[in-house]
Amino acid sequence: MARSTTITVEVDDVSYTDDVEPRLLLVQYLRERLGKTGTLIGCDTTNCGACTVHLDGTSVKSCTMFAVQADGRRVTTIEGLARDGKLTPLQRAFHECHALQCGFCTPGMIMQSASLLQENPHPSEQEIREGLEGNLCRCTGYQNIVAAVQAAADGTTTSDSATENGASETAGVA
Amino acid sequence: MTIAEVGRARLRKEDSHLITGRSRYTDNITLPGMLHLAMVRSPFAHARITSVDVSAAKSSPGVVAVLTGSDVAAEQGSLPNAWPVTAEQKAPAHPAIAVDEVAFAGEVVACIIARSAAAARDAVELVDVSYDELPVVLDLEEAATDQVLAHPGLGTNTSATWVFDSGEAGTGKPISEALAGAEVLIERTFYQQRLIPAFMEPRSTVVDPTGEQITVWSATQIPHILRLMLALTLGIPESKLRVIAPDVGGGFGGKLQVTPEEAITVLAARHTGKPCKYTETRSESLMAAHHGRAQVQRLRLSATKEGIVTGLDVKLLADMGAYLGLVTSGVPILGAFMYNSIYKFPAYRFECTNLFTNKAWTDAYRGAGRPEATFAIERLMDELAVELGMDPLEVREKNWITHEEFPFTSVAGLEYDSGNYEAATAKALELFDYEGLRAEQARRREAKDPVQLGIGISTFTEMCGLAPSRVLGALSYAAGGWEHAQVRVLPTGNIEVVTGSSAHGQGHETAWSQLVADKLGVPFENVEVLHGDTQISQRGLDTYGSRSLTVGGMAVLAAADKVIEKAKVIAAHLMEASEDDLEFAEGKFKVRGTDQSTSLGEIAFATFSAHNLPDGVEPNLDSDATFDPQNFSYPHGTHLAAMEVDTETGRATIRKYVCVDDIGVVVNPLIVEGQVHGGLAQGIAQALYEEAVHDDAGTLVTGSFVDYLVPGAPDLPHYTTARTETPSTTNQLGAKGVGEAGTIASTPAIVNGVLDAVRHLGVKDIRMPCSPSRVWAALEEAKLSGGVQ
Numbered sequence: 001m002a003r004s005t006t007i008t009v010e011v012d013d014v015s016y017t018d019d020v021e022p023r024l025l026l027v028q029y030l031r032e033r034l035g036k037t038g039t040l041i042g043c044d045t046t047n048c049g050a051c052t053v054h055l056d057g058t059s060v061k062s063c064t065m066f067a068v069q070a071d072g073r074r075v076t077t078i079e080g081l082a083r084d085g086k087l088t089p090l091q092r093a094f095h096e097c098h099a100l101q102c103g104f105c106t107p108g109m110i111m112q113s114a115s116l117l118q119e120n121p122h123p124s125e126q127e128i129r130e131g132l133e134g135n136l137c138r139c140t141g142y143q144n145i146v147a148a149v150q151a152a153a154d155g156t157t158t159s160d161s162a163t164e165n166g167a168s169e170t171a172g173v174a
Numbered sequence: 175m176t177i178a179e180v181g182r183a184r185l186r187k188e189d190s191h192l193i194t195g196r197s198r199y200t201d202n203i204t205l206p207g208m209l210h211l212a213m214v215r216s217p218f219a220h221a222r223i224t225s226v227d228v229s230a231a232k233s234s235p236g237v238v239a240v241l242t243g244s245d246v247a248a249e250q251g252s253l254p255n256a257w258p259v260t261a262e263q264k265a266p267a268h269p270a271i272a273v274d275e276v277a278f279a280g281e282v283v284a285c286i287i288a289r290s291a292a293a294a295r296d297a298v299e300l301v302d303v304s305y306d307e308l309p310v311v312l313d314l315e316e317a318a319t320d321q322v323l324a325h326p327g328l329g330t331n332t333s334a335t336w337v338f339d340s341g342e343a344g345t346g347k348p349i350s351e352a353l354a355g356a357e358v359l360i361e362r363t364f365y366q367q368r369l370i371p372a373f374m375e376p377r378s379t380v381v382d383p384t385g386e387q388i389t390v391w392s393a394t395q396i397p398h399i400l401r402l403m404l405a406l407t408l409g410i411p412e413s414k415l416r417v418i419a420p421d422v423g424g425g426f427g428g429k430l431q432v433t434p435e436e437a438i439t440v441l442a443a444r445h446t447g448k449p450c451k452y453t454e455t456r457s458e459s460l461m462a463a464h465h466g467r468a469q470v471q472r473l474r475l476s477a478t479k480e481g482i483v484t485g486l487d488v489k490l491l492a493d494m495g496a497y498l499g500l501v502t503s504g505v506p507i508l509g510a511f512m513y514n515s516i517y518k519f520p521a522y523r524f525e526c527t528n529l530f531t532n533k534a535w536t537d538a539y540r541g542a543g544r545p546e547a548t549f550a551i552e553r554l555m556d557e558l559a560v561e562l563g564m565d566p567l568e569v570r571e572k573n574w575i576t577h578e579e580f581p582f583t584s585v586a587g588l589e590y591d592s593g594n595y596e597a598a599t600a601k602a603l604e605l606f607d608y609e610g611l612r613a614e615q616a617r618r619r620e621a622k623d624p625v626q627l628g629i630g631i632s633t634f635t636e637m638c639g640l641a642p643s644r645v646l647g648a649l650s651y652a653a654g655g656w657e658h659a660q661v662r663v664l665p666t667g668n669i670e671v672v673t674g675s676s677a678h679g680q681g682h683e684t685a686w687s688q689l690v691a692d693k694l695g696v697p698f699e700n701v702e703v704l705h706g707d708t709q710i711s712q713r714g715l716d717t718y719g720s721r722s723l724t725v726g727g728m729a730v731l732a733a734a735d736k737v738i739e740k741a742k743v744i745a746a747h748l749m750e751a752s753e754d755d756l757e758f759a760e761g762k763f764k765v766r767g768t769d770q771s772t773s774l775g776e777i778a779f780a781t782f783s784a785h786n787l788p789d790g791v792e793p794n795l796d797s798d799a800t801f802d803p804q805n806f807s808y809p810h811g812t813h814l815a816a817m818e819v820d821t822e823t824g825r826a827t828i829r830k831y832v833c834v835d836d837i838g839v840v841v842n843p844l845i846v847e848g849q850v851h852g853g854l855a856q857g858i859a860q861a862l863y864e865e866a867v868h869d870d871a872g873t874l875v876t877g878s879f880v881d882y883l884v885p886g887a888p889d890l891p892h893y894t895t896a897r898t899e900t901p902s903t904t905n906q907l908g909a910k911g912v913g914e915a916g917t918i919a920s921t922p923a924i925v926n927g928v929l930d931a932v933r934h935l936g937v938k939d940i941r942m943p944c945s946p947s948r949v950w951a952a953l954e955e956a957k958l959s960g961g962v963q
């Protein structure tokens with residue numbers, strides 16, 4: 001067994017100090033050690049994007065780095081996005097645009113979209129599609145995901161109607 | 175007046191936990207003392223196992239036990255095939271862990287049980303398996319010659335030959351007459367490449383053997399079937415097994431299976447007495463979860479010079495792969511009923527040879543048999559049009575069933591209840607600007623534009639709502655096709671709906687709430703839908719074949735009807751009225767001609783307290799219903815694709831995609847739209863991107879997402895979707911089914927479009943996927959053979 005290293009990582013606003021094996025991937029650390037199972041694993045070749053989180057505010061595929069590389073850094077996962085029970089505009093947009101079906105790609109899609117909008121607050125359809133190139137979805141055919149990102153960018157989601165445990169409403173567009 | 179829920183674009187109830195990361199996928203489950211499994215898999219596609227040495231693996235840190243095929247030979251049974259398509263069907267035994275022989279690369283030969291997933295994976299390499307390699311058969315046409323056998327013990331590669339002949343069935347004329355008298359004969363061979371369902375959630379199973387009952391969580395589409403089949407396979411009383419499908423990350427037929435890995439996880443839990451978890455890697459998933467399609471279609475279509483089809487002869491070679499999975503053998507046969515599609519063919523013959531090869535076994539993949547059939551006929555209709563110099567739409571119009579002709583008994587013997595192909599086509603043409611694009615196509619041809627334009631058409635129908643149990647019986651399927659539901663009325667008047675049809679992304683919780691809200695007049699929010707746990711949903715046949723709404727939804731409505739009947743007796747008693755004078759609307763029983771009424775909520779509480787019920791009436795409004803459909807439903811539609819083909823690079827891109835689907839009455843247009851989009855994406859993927867490729871030794875070359883090209887957002891277009899609505903007459907709602915429509919219709923539309931763009935350059939056919947290299951090669955070949963006109 002390889003020697004373990006002590007790391008301190010802030011994940012979703014909580015600071016954790018843990019001994020980890022050097023080979024432990026960040027995504028495994030999040031899921032297996034911290035119970036942050038909202039972040040998912042869809043592949044073993046860094047192609048699917050299901051594991052996308054933010055590292056110091058920028059999106060990374062958490063299966064592409066080791067937990068030790070996150071030492072001293074700040075990680076945000078899908079579980080840390082909503083504040084005080086309020087969904088972010090992107091989360092609302094995914095709900096309102098029916099941008100998810102099975103939901104397995106969704107955490108990664110939302111985290112990647114958030115990064116995309118940070119870099120480019122008003123992307124065109126093509127820019128959204130290209131920005132999500134590294135995130136695979138097998139259910140939606142992407143059209144509603146693109147629409148959700150667009151809606152979040154345009155600020156056209158219904159602001160307060162959806163809470164984290166939110167009641168459903170009817171889509172504005174159908 | 176409350177707004178009707180059916181037809182309303184309700185946002186989904188199931189989203190909240192998924193967009194916040196509170197998901198409950200199987201791999202998220204951790205239990206006290208849980209052990210982790212890793213599989214040792216055969217690197218060879220065909221070999222005899224001469225020895226398995228596990229000693230080094232057993233002493234590896236963290237390893238608790240190692241199971242080999244011989245360790246579990248007495249208890250593992252043989253994995254089930256539920257569809258013996260003929261009485262003579264041949265099939266090899268299918269042990270979960272191979273004992274003496276492996277028949278495809280990726281087959282499990284041993285299982286490591288360890289304290290962590292990492293420890294289990296580390297020990298995989300330490301298992302020393304000796305193999306004697308055997309010759310492999312990989313190609314279907316070679317398999318048909320029996321020169322190399324996938325299972326030497328069977329003496330042949332043929333599992334079964336299944337025939338439908340309209341002359342013999344009495345549904346049409348003999349095909350021999352049609353072919354003999356053909357004015358035009360189109361003969362083609364099409365190849366349905368092998369695909370991989372590639373659901374995003376890798377398969378995962380957790381088994382808890384503690385307590386008196388074994389609990390199995392699995393990423394499955396079929397918790398009920400899995401329970402029954404695991405019980406039968408492993409010799410566990412069914413009543414001692416509980417199967418739970420928690421959140422499931424997509425299936426598309428790929429999780430309609432009883433897998434070796436599920437059986438092995440149960441065996442491991444039984445051996446260790448501890449909870450065990452197995453989660454596959456993506457590479458394992460692509461290699462060893464069942465594949466789809468993989469057929470060779472030899473087709474002959476006879477027609478008159480005017481373009482009236484007189485007969486269709488289909489000879490199919492279907493690749494079973496190495497084993498028969500749950501419905502492997504039946505998949506091509508589902509297609510048998512769809513080759514005639516929306517057309518009035520007078521004669522039809524279908525012959526399918528199911529063949530074994532040394533590849534992962536095939537089974538259901540979105541559409542299951544119907545996409546293959548639809549592709550074949552829609553490609554043929556285009557070929558006929560080219561042969562006759564007619565517009566492909568005109569050929570279709572000449573042959574399709576007109577809307578006045580329903581109900582219509584097809585040459586394959588199905589009764590199509592309703593449809594309006596003219597209306598769907600007219601709408602599609604209008605949205606597409608067919609004339610405008612044809613004019614542009616002519617201009618670009620004239621100008622020898624390097625980027626040529628092609629128009630692809632696909633008109634289709636499919637059979638949805640699997641399935642009338644009697645029909646399944648006639649096709650030798652082992653089970654029925656009914657679905658079960660329970661509607662429970664809680665003391666507060668809130669409703670719980672239990673459905674046997676287990677969703678994995680389809681939005682049943684939302685749609686079933688809408689159905690029940692309308693039926694019982696309760697608010698949408700007050701309905702809770704429960705599913706995917708055999709202890710809660712005790713009966714069910716699960717989710718596949720676009721059956722959930724047309725079968726499962728009808729069971730829900732029937733159970734709700736029974737609730738109303740029960741409540742009526744109590745309502746009459748409470749209001750001291752005659753039952754005959756009561757009417758139920760918007761959640762209230764009213765005494766006709768008075769303003770006296772009582773709500774379902776009031777009745778619910780009165781039933782719960784049971785202080786004042788009529789004599790002999792039980793204090794319970796809960797109701798069960800099991801619905802067995804009498805017929806399938808037949809969605810249809812017209813899909814049009816404008817394809818741009820760069821003749822210099824071979825790249826085919828979708829310029830415009832229009833589809834008009836007729837799926838009857840719609841419960842939730844938002845969910846329907848999502849199903850159509852996702853279906854289109856998978857059908858387009860077959861046409862342009864995906865193929866499971868093996869090397870000469872039978873190793874999967876496309877063994878990761880680097881090589882197996884599941885399309886990403888930039889690879890797919892914006893779809894223009896619309897609907898026409900011809901209600902089905904086979905169920906009380908008029909619904910048809912939408913889960914597979916997009917996948918079935920889009921593949922031929924795309925390929926027809928690609929060919930239409932380059933046909934004038936001499937290209938006659940391109941094998942799927944129409945990748946840049948394939949298109950380019952076809953253009954080069956056409957040039958060399960002087961095809962340029």
Ligand code: FES
Pocket residue numbers: 040041042043044045046047048049050051052061062063064
């Ligand atoms: S799990 Fe990280 S990219 Fe697939």
Ligand code: FES
Pocket residue numbers: 099100101102103104105106136137138139140374423424679
């Ligand atoms: S919603 Fe299922 S993979 Fe994207």
